[in-house]
Amino acid sequence: MSNGSNQQSETKPDSKTNSNTKTKKPSIVNVAVAVIHYKDQYFLGFRDATQHQGNRYEFVGGKIEANESAAQALIREVAEETGILLDNNTIVKLGRLHHDYGDKQVSLQVYKIQLTAEQYEQHKHREQGLEGQALTWVSKSQLLAGAYHLPAANKTILEWLKLPSKIAITYPLAHFGTHTDAAVAWLQYHQENLASESWVYIRLKNANSKHLAEQLMTARPDILTILPNNNEQLLDVEGSLTANETEIGQRIVAKHLTHSTLMQCFDKDGNPTALSQSLSKDYPLIVSCHDIASITAANKLANMRIQQGLPPVIGAFVSPVLATQTHPNDVPLGWEAWSALAKLADMPVIGLGGLEPVMLNQALQYGGISVAGIRQFI
Template sequence: MHVVAGVLVDGAGRILIAQRPPGKHLAGMWEFPGGKLEAGETPAVALARELDEELGIAADPLSFEALIRVPWRYGDRDMLLEAICVYAWTGEPQALDASAIEWVDPHRLDEARLAPADRPILAAVRLPAHYPITSADASAAVASAALHAALARGERLLQLRLPDQPVEATRGLAASMQDDLRRFGATLLLNRDIEGALRLGSGVGVHLSSAQLRSLTERPLPLGQVVGASCHDAEELALASRLGCDFATLSPVLPTRSHPDAEPMGWPRFARLAEAASLPVYALGGLGPDDVADARMHAGQGVAGIRGFL
């Protein structure tokens, strides 16, 4: 079943969510408005029709921007949920089909309110195009300076990876950044350190290794604390989705100096894997900030990396 969902974005950056009415599957939960494609419809045509029927607005297709495609299974029903951002429309949205509608700040929305298939859409709205990672051989002082400089120039999702440093020193560095993280509305992920993220709380998450991904049976942090995961194939991407991770990195896309023996997957394979994943996916490996357009063209959320980012 092919379903299209509209993420209406207003001038203040708020998004519109709608509450499922009584008698429907997942009644009472919130979702992004939309519905099933009819025979012969393109996603854009279907979305314009659905927004007219559900909200009473005339959406401008020229303002549409593809966001993410989420393959999902509810019970024995397979669904492809295609999310499209909508930036311009005529009319005032009304709850014609939903119990209620609400404009919300995406960064303040409790994702537990959303139907499960809509949570990856919210993650894609929240996540930026860049995901910088500190160099593994950096000192704590060098990493701290690099992270603060990144925050100042607008980066909002960062990974602190210092495998050669004592765990408590790395946690101390993360703790010292929490005021700045709150001030900039940014998130810092600790590499592999679930306990440290739990201890530090708001503003700090964890980035799981593929080995951790395979060993866990449930999401290691509560909703609201970001969880990322390192993936290299379709199986690991599926594990990350089932675990409830907010996003994954997929690597290596291109040859890298740090792993010269690893065979790169290239953009076509990255695109096939990312499009089939049920969560946002960052391209990693041999890439820099200027590769965002390529990543987006190949179903990626954006790019992650060390060199060129920090």
Template sequence: MRRIHVMAAVIRDADRRILIAKRPDSAHQGGLWEFPGGKLEKGESRHEALRRELREELGIEIDDARPLIGLHHDYPDKHIQLDVWEVSSFRGSAHGAEGQPVLWVRESQLPQFSFPAANQPIVTAAQLPDRYLITPDCNEHELFSGIERAIDSGIQLIQLRQTQLNADQYNELSKQVLARWGAQVTFMLKGESPPTESNTGWHLTAAQLRELVQQPTPVRPLPKGRWLAASCHNAEELQMAEMLEVDFVTLSPVLPTKTHPDALPLGWESAHAMLRRCRLPTYLMGGLTLAELNTAHHAGAQGIAGIRGLWPSSQ
């Protein structure tokens, strides 16, 4: 089987729109939409290949780019290694320099287009932010003021975690939170069953993930279009998350953490090795702060998740 290393780019303009291109009908996976890019040539670095491909295909010059997600996909006749970068700044007017149709679309519009199977995790990664806040156990006043500060700081994805509450208390609190901020950010809820609110996602514990996968016929418990996430701590759980078709995962702990002081940290090298084999957007967590965000990106992660590392100070 042929092995091909392909560079691809999620390119954003000043309005945060994303550029997609249509594959020629005569090409492999012809007629489908894709994220622009092309093959890594012998002797090229990844960044050099990305610059060359986008110059040739779109007539633009990259100013700022960073790794977004790495994927492997087997077709009947070839093995594709997809190396995807996010381009946040470029020079020139992007156009189909090779005659291919191109479109600028909003993140929310991406699911409306047909992409090759290998591109589906990229569609998800392009819609997710690089910070995933998990709320600390605290009283209602501290929680509400903290969420307000987090949203003001640019946080877009929040897991509502309040382990001190019973199920009824948690459900009542989540209703208040969603009524106040549900239209501004995406909330991932916890619990023994999927949340009923259509504008929320569900974050599974590792135990819930294992239980669902071990069913005689594992079925994704939320419809596509609503985020489903899972907490993972090793390669086996990452594989389970792929089997259940979750949208994204957290992988922890990367470093020692006060929340779970007895947990053996994975370390950066082990986390990077796991991410090379994982097809899902992954947030690394455990002892991480914004200072490690760039390191997480270059390890192959979507970004970082955390409680203490992301919870905004009241000062």
């Protein structure tokens, strides 16, 4: 977990600054946010009308004091506001956000915490917090559908919460090269073997076979898909879309940027390139990162898209965690080094490389939110 040491305390005026100076930079309030849930039930408080961003629901949390980490602040604030003790729960970083409300700037360090069954039973009927605020449990579907009015900074958090715990990645088309018709074999295999209602990154690695993605999505209307960013025109059609094509477009949940594409979004001085401006403006992004430089680029891209009001970066594949058959020459990070990179990311981290679905708990312990792969996930 990140301790947020670079942005823990509220910005204070320099004691040496001339007292007659009229213009001061607005202070940044650093806040730890707890996305508390039990399975698909999420815990919200309600802000009083007299508070900043009042008459809105909110995730529980509060200001990070100068002498504590974000996680410590979160545990303290949740206990003070609700009586829920999180000392022994797994606290997983979702990401970091900066939001300017005009009258106040906030830097949010957001964590996701699942309660135990015992904790949920103890607190599920509580309608009022220890500070008199209204509390409620809401379903994930209602929360993501916007049924509860949250402060503007929370919009990105809701997008992050859409990420599933497991993501399947398709085999490349070349994997079926020994078949008489590789395209038919690819389509049949994935149509028959993808888990029901799963998120699937359709990675064909063949620019001339994007029609296969459309065919798979038509054959499996239950799946949600991630597509390569360079596949902007999934459907080669002119004029208006058919009902089927519109429905397929609605089941694209994100576009993916490879590591190399991500690194081309900024020049050597860190300035955005034309490529960063040409990325999908219709869908959220998921990026691939392998090192500190790419995590830095991902953070910069994520912040830029939020400032521009574009669909956010909702996740980062950080890889390879372990050795893989697909890339046997790549040196695996190992869990410790992977965790160190995960701490730096401003968006949810997805473990990739030599993993199995049963390793989800391990990924959570090391700071990830999800796991992905090919062989063990299809």
